[in-house]
Structures are given as structure tokens and as C-alpha cells.
Amino acid sequence: MKIGQATIKDIARELNLSASTISRALKDYPGISDETKKKVKEVAEKLNYRPNAIALSLRKSRSYTIGVIIPEVVHFFFSTVISGIEEVAFSRGYNVILTQTNEKLEREKSSINTMLSNQIDGFMISFSKETSDFDHFSQLLEQNYPIVFFDRVPDLDGAVNVIVDDYQGAYDATKHLIEQGYNTIAHLAGPKNLKICIERERGYRDALKAHQMPIREEFILECADGTPEHSKEITRKLIANFADKPDAIFANNDMVAAGAMMACKEAGLRIPEDVGIVGFSDWQICTLVDPSLSSVYQPGFQIGSKATELLLDMIEKKISADQIQSPVVLNTKLIMRKSSKKRE
Amino acid sequence: MKIGQATIKDIARELNLSASTISRALKDYPGISDETKKKVKEVAEKLNYRPNAIALSLRKSRSYTIGVIIPEVVHFFFSTVISGIEEVAFSRGYNVILTQTNEKLEREKSSINTMLSNQIDGFMISFSKETSDFDHFSQLLEQNYPIVFFDRVPDLDGAVNVIVDDYQGAYDATKHLIEQGYNTIAHLAGPKNLKICIERERGYRDALKAHQMPIREEFILECADGTPEHSKEITRKLIANFADKPDAIFANNDMVAAGAMMACKEAGLRIPEDVGIVGFSDWQICTLVDPSLSSVYQPGFQIGSKATELLLDMIEKKISADQIQSPVVLNTKLIMRKSSKKRE
DNA sequence: AAGGCTTATTCAAACGTTTGCAATAAAATC
């Protein structure tokens, strides 16, 4: 920090007034004459006075800062969420302190600790893939720290969770493929320890059931790391090993879908004529691949903004956690593009 | 913040010692008996003591927090840079406070102000597209605030800038197209107020010159907003209006390249046989589009980490700004993929 | 036994604010 930044005391000295008077004058408290207010403000301006938020925090035991903990920043979905968080936080006068865990539990815990040390007013958390027990979260909840979980959320009493309707999204996607006339729909699933992935798989299964289609376990393949390379690999095998090939693929996310798409093209299969493909998340890549990829839109920005609204309301005691019926579920939306449109 | 968080005073009361002793004991200062140290640490543990970083900041006039100001979070390049920043900051014990300007100058200024209020130890800035004069930066520099600019950097005395060798990257890309036997290379340029874009265009021009190829101004088109839609539009016209069409395109970034690719396919042109395309940045999409897109890799993570290293070194007075020869230029790397490989 | 070192601890001020209460002075009331 810069030495010589003007403080209230400097203004006080300059005007031969006390610090308390300056403080009140700057804040337009009643009981300060208009004349002094004016003078104080002039001098403040002249000295380029800037209130010291740290001192204020210490005094008020409030930092006007929220801590955001996410698995990774370089991720279309999460960066979109951050954007929503940042937007609301900024407009309500809060700072955002950000850390990424790189999917490491240890880092998650240590981030929580530094943030606690930094007296942040509340947490926004989407936990890492490594996180399987939630004790470190329970502790925070017990101590009444305001927390909102989003996307990857724990099953904890009293936790406020903001999620997307993964089940419905997956259901819609699968239903859409069925309605387009595809008969054997495979699913490239995500890691089983993430609820969101389980929900997507559940939506997929339920849609099949609802349309009296058999669920074939050999066509549900886990593509845990979610990279296009891995998915390409898996899809290759899927195509090669089965005489009776699937004619559609519902993928757990868009990267996986893109990988599957590459494998299909490589095998000489036409999309959407021979194989229909639907992804999940509706990333930018959907409109850039050829053919354009149908996908389930997740309102990332809204997740961020909604979650932040809730958190700030909790912090400012406008509402308490138990007044919020959790989880808050935001709607997904199926975006149909070429990759799944067999029929006109 | 949670009420009832244990403080040094609480430990002091419990052990009938003074606050100063506790402080020193916790920090293993000499002059405290081993016995007391032990007792203090036990009690600290028991009470779940956590140092109050805010109080520390006030005392030390140091917040161990750096402020990051970027145009937008939802952007592959910037999110990668953030990741690099976060990594280094975390490992050196600093917090990262993040704001995005959404390309608005006003927001840039106001972010600087809140960060100043929050006594951050230094700034990392990539400025907005609206920013054309740099007075608000000069002021900070004059007051000796540590700042490192990255990617979009101002021309200011005493500023430490970290950038990528855009010129060389563009030169390499263009040279590559020439060597592949393309004869008429168009350039889809970026907004002229960003130095990075001007540099890329300059690299393109110089590569043409160096190979005795004519520079045709009608084939240098500004695609200012950088969206694939816009670029598709422009490329369509480029193809339609000229009898003597370009047979290659060097785009200012990958999105623009992807848009151009779509327009070419639409017009029935084969890539890379009829048209060669090279983008810039090497985003994820490069491997997902068909054919895969050649591009110039920008080391985003390294920009972030290098810039942060420099900033923290400045903050910790290991080096001063004038000892750093600015700009620090990181190398780009041409990644050749299918979209530009006419020859084997 | 008095002075001088060590060792262990405490005191008090400081960082920049805010805020309940007290103090002062001027003005208004009777």
C-alpha cells in the first residue's frame, strides 16, 4: 500500500477538528453544521482522501467481501458463473475473492481457512471432485457462516444450494432424440461421485423408460475425465465392438459430445443421418463444430447471480438460511441444432 | 463474520498472560519460554484460534491481496491467465481479488478505486477496449503503486508490461501459409485500438513483404467485435465479391477463424485444399472443429504466472519497476493442424 | 552484597475507523 495516503486524521489536523467530526461530516450525519461538512468535504477532495476499507472492516467486523471457491477457472461453465457472481457482487458493493481448487480437497480446505482469516462475509462454493465427505462444510454451517453452494452441492441440512435441473435437461435431451426417431441411444456418463452426473444419467434412463425403450447397460459408458480425447476413444470402441450399434449418443457434456462426434465422423458415420448427438451445457463450441451440436443450455450466469443474491441477502440478514427452500433449481433448456435433427 | 471467533486476547485471558506474549509465542519469537509457547499453542488449538488477517493488514499496512482487473472472465484466454495468477498468488500466500470491467472504462476506474480503498498491495491490469487515455494508470504509477499490465498494455513510462510476441506469432502464421503454397492471403483483423491486434497485422504484412508478396488492402478486413457470426458475414462477402478470391485466411483470433471456416464450407470450398486457415490463440475449439484449426498458441497461463511473479517481487521489494526491462515478451508457438496443411 | 547480565514477561502505542456519551457554547425560554 502506498505510504502517505491521506486519512481522516490528516483532514482533522488540517481543519483543527477531531477525527470523529470528520467521520460524521463525510457521512452526512446529523448534528454537524453544513459549513463544517462543506469544508471537510473540500479538504477530503483536496487531499484525495479515500476511506480505508481495512480499518472499516476491523471496526465493523464486516469485510464486504465474499469468497468464491471453484474447481477451475478455465472452464466455460464456471467462468460464466463467476461472471454472474461478479456482476451482482459489484452492483451491491461487495468484493469477490477468488480461488480455484484444481479439484483438490486439500486446496479447498486451505482456501476456506485463508478466507476465514480474511474475515469474509460469506462463501460461495462449488466443491472439488475429490471432496466426498463434507465435514469441513458442516463445521462452517454450524458456526453460522453464510454459505451458498452452487452446481456441485453437498447433501447437508441447512445448506443453501443453487443448482440446475440436470434431470429434466437430460430427460428432455433423450426424449428429443427418441422423437427424432433414433432407436438405440447410448449415454456417455460423467464421474459417478458428482450428483449432477448421476442426475443426468437418471434423466436419460427415465426418458427411455417413459417411452418403453430398453435400458441397455452396455451402452452407458463412463467418461470420467470429460476430455474429448477420452470420449473419442470410448466412442470408437462403442462403434467397433457392437454389431448392433447405437444410433444416437447423449453425452454428459459438450466436450464429450464433441469427442464422440469426431469418432463417428472418423468411422464414416454421418451426423445426424446415421447418428444423432446431444451434448450438455451449451458451450460456445456447439455452434462452431460441424454439424452444429444440439445441447442442453445451463444458465451459468443466472446460477452465479442468483446464488450471490441469496448469499448477500443472508449476509445482510434480509433472510435466513432456513427461509430459503433449498435447493433452488434453475431451468435448463434444450437447444436443438443440426447434430440431432434427423427429421425436418 | 462469525461472532465469537477466538482472538489473541481470549488466549491471553485463559492463560493469564498478556496479548503480546501470545502474539510472540504463536510466532515463535525468541524470548518466550518453551513452556509458555507450548501452552499458548495448545490453547490456540483448543479455541480454534485463527489470526485475523484484517487486523494484521491494518497494523502492517499490507493486505497480502492483489487486485486483478480484466475485461471479461468468460473468455478462454483471460480465464487461463487468471488461472496462472491464482496459482502463483496462492503459492506465495496472497489473495486475489477479481473484477471484470465488461470492456467499460467507467468500471475500470471504479474497480481501481475500490481496490485502493481495500488497500491491496498491487494491481494486475489488462485494460478495456474503451480505454484510450491512461491518466488513471499514470496516477497510480506516480504514487508508486506496484502494477503489472498484461496482454493489453499501455505505453507508459515506468509501466511493467507482460505481453506475448504477437508480431512474431502472426509472422510465423503467415509465413507458414506462404510455405504451404497459398498465394493470396487475406487477414481478418481485430479492433485497431488494441495494440495486440495492430502487432498481429504488422506481423502479417511483414511476412508478406519478406516473401515478395503484394499487400492488398482490400483483403485486410477489420472484424472488430471478434464473433464468429460477424466473421462469417465478412468472409461470405470476401468470397462473393472478388473474382480473384484469396486462397488463405489468417484470422486475428480463433473465433474469427472458426467463423471464416464456416463461411468457406458453406460456399463449398474445401479446407485446406481450396482455402487455408490459421487462427490465433489456440483455444480448445481448435481441436474440435473440422478440420482441426491451425493456430498460434499464446501462453496464457505463463502470462498470468510470470506477471504475478513480477508483481509480488515488486511488492516485496525484491526488485523495483525500473530494474525490470519492460515489456516482458513471451514466445508464441505456431501449432499446425489440418486447416492449413495443403502439403504433406 | 552490589552491580551487571539473562531471561521472561508486560506496557503502551499504533494502524484508521466508528460511535455512545460527555462537553461546550450559543440560543431560547420563563
Added chain:
DNA sequence: GATTTTATTGCAAACGTTTGAATAAGCCTT
């Protein structure tokens, strides 16, 4: 002219920590 009211300002403590200087006790030295 004495008393109350009103308007304006100041005092001092507090938030949690660090740190230079001061203190107190114990031990050694001569």
C-alpha cells in the same frame, strides 16, 4: 438573570494485531 433547550463538537474506547521499550526476577561475578 437563571435555567432549559438546541446545536455542534470532542473524548475515549473499541475492533485484533504487532513491536519497541520497560520491568521484574533470577543468576552470576567479583
